[in-house]
Amino acid sequence: MAVNNSGRWIKRAFYSQHAAPYVFISPFVITFLLFQLYPIISSVIMSFQExxxxxxxxxxxxxYQDLNNEHFFKAIWNSLRYTFWSLVVLLPFPMLLAVFLNSTNMVAKNFFRSTLFMPALTSIIVGGAIFRLVFGTLETAPANVFLSLFGFESVKWTSSAGAGMFIMVALASWRWMGVNLIYFLSGLQSIPQELYEAAEMDGANRFTQFFRITLPLLKPVTVYVLTISIFGGFAMFTESFVFWNTQSPSDIGLTIVGYLYQQSFEFFNMGFGSAIGIAFLFIVLSINILQLLITGQFRKENE
Incomplete structure (x- = not known):
C-alpha cells in the first residue's frame, strides 16, 4: 500500500501543472550551477590566492597587480586587433552573401549554402594544419608561390605581426563565414516579401530597398552576430595555438585566452591565470554592454 501511495505521489508530482515547469528547467539550472556559476565563483576566489x-x-x-606587465597588454592589443579585423570581414560579407543567396534569381543556392557552411563542420585543428602548410615560411609554400606570380617577395607568415594577424583572421573567416551567413539568411527570410513588392511599385531600386528595408529589419540579427563575434574574437585561442602554440616571436600571436592558458597550464600559476580570466570577463562584458548601448538595445521600445 505504501508503495502504491508513493507511486501515485510521484505520478501526481510529474503531472502537476505547478511542478512541471520546474522539472523542465531543472536540467538547465543544474548544468548552469555546476558548469558555469561554480567555475566563475571558484575563479574569483582563486584570483586572490597563490x-x-x-x-x-x-x-x-x-x-591583479601582476597584470601590469607587457605580456598582458600585448595580449589585450592582439585580441583587440583580431576582434576588429574579424568584425570587418565577418559582418558585411556574410550579410551580402546572404542577400545574394536569398535572391530568387540566384542559381544553385543550396550548393553555395552547403559549401560555405561546410568549414564550420571541419575541425579547427585540421583547418589550422592546412593553413600552416599554405602559409608556410618557405618560398615553396603555396601562398608564397602565389605571391611570386605577381612579382612579390616571399613572406614569413608566422614571424611578423601583420602577416600573423592576417593568417589568424583568414582562418577565422574561412571557418565562421558560413555560420554568420545562416544567421543573416534566417533574418532575411523573416522579412515579408510584400514590403519589397510595395517598394518596387513606388519606384525603389535594389540599393534603396537594401538600405531602407533590409538593413533596418536585419538590425536584431546584426546586433546578435556582432555580440557573439565580439565575444568570439576576444575568446580566440585555437587559431593562434595552431600556428605558434603559446610561444610566438615577440608575442605576435599571444591573446588573452592564450596568456591565461600559458600561465595556468604551462607555468602552473593558477591564481594568476584566474585573475587574467576575471579581467577578460570584465573587458568583454564592458565592450558588449557599450555596443548594446550604442545600438539602442537597452532602450525600451515605444508601443
Whole structure:
C-alpha cells in the first residue's frame, strides 16, 4: 500500500501543472550551477590566492597587480586587433552573401549554402594544419608561390605581426563565414516579401530597398552576430595555438585566452591565470554592454 501511495505521489508530482515547469528547467539550472556559476565563483576566489602543489594561500590583490606587465597588454592589443579585423570581414560579407543567396534569381543556392557552411563542420585543428602548410615560411609554400606570380617577395607568415594577424583572421573567416551567413539568411527570410513588392511599385531600386528595408529589419540579427563575434574574437585561442602554440616571436600571436592558458597550464600559476580570466570577463562584458548601448538595445521600445 505504501508503495502504491508513493507511486501515485510521484505520478501526481510529474503531472502537476505547478511542478512541471520546474522539472523542465531543472536540467538547465543544474548544468548552469555546476558548469558555469561554480567555475566563475571558484575563479574569483582563486584570483586572490597563490596556488602551488600542496599549498594554497590568500595573497590579496597581488595577482591583479601582476597584470601590469607587457605580456598582458600585448595580449589585450592582439585580441583587440583580431576582434576588429574579424568584425570587418565577418559582418558585411556574410550579410551580402546572404542577400545574394536569398535572391530568387540566384542559381544553385543550396550548393553555395552547403559549401560555405561546410568549414564550420571541419575541425579547427585540421583547418589550422592546412593553413600552416599554405602559409608556410618557405618560398615553396603555396601562398608564397602565389605571391611570386605577381612579382612579390616571399613572406614569413608566422614571424611578423601583420602577416600573423592576417593568417589568424583568414582562418577565422574561412571557418565562421558560413555560420554568420545562416544567421543573416534566417533574418532575411523573416522579412515579408510584400514590403519589397510595395517598394518596387513606388519606384525603389535594389540599393534603396537594401538600405531602407533590409538593413533596418536585419538590425536584431546584426546586433546578435556582432555580440557573439565580439565575444568570439576576444575568446580566440585555437587559431593562434595552431600556428605558434603559446610561444610566438615577440608575442605576435599571444591573446588573452592564450596568456591565461600559458600561465595556468604551462607555468602552473593558477591564481594568476584566474585573475587574467576575471579581467577578460570584465573587458568583454564592458565592450558588449557599450555596443548594446550604442545600438539602442537597452532602450525600451515605444508601443
Amino acid at each position: 596556488i602551488i602543489p600542496g599549498e594554497t594561500k590568500f595573497i590579496g590583490l597581488k595577482n
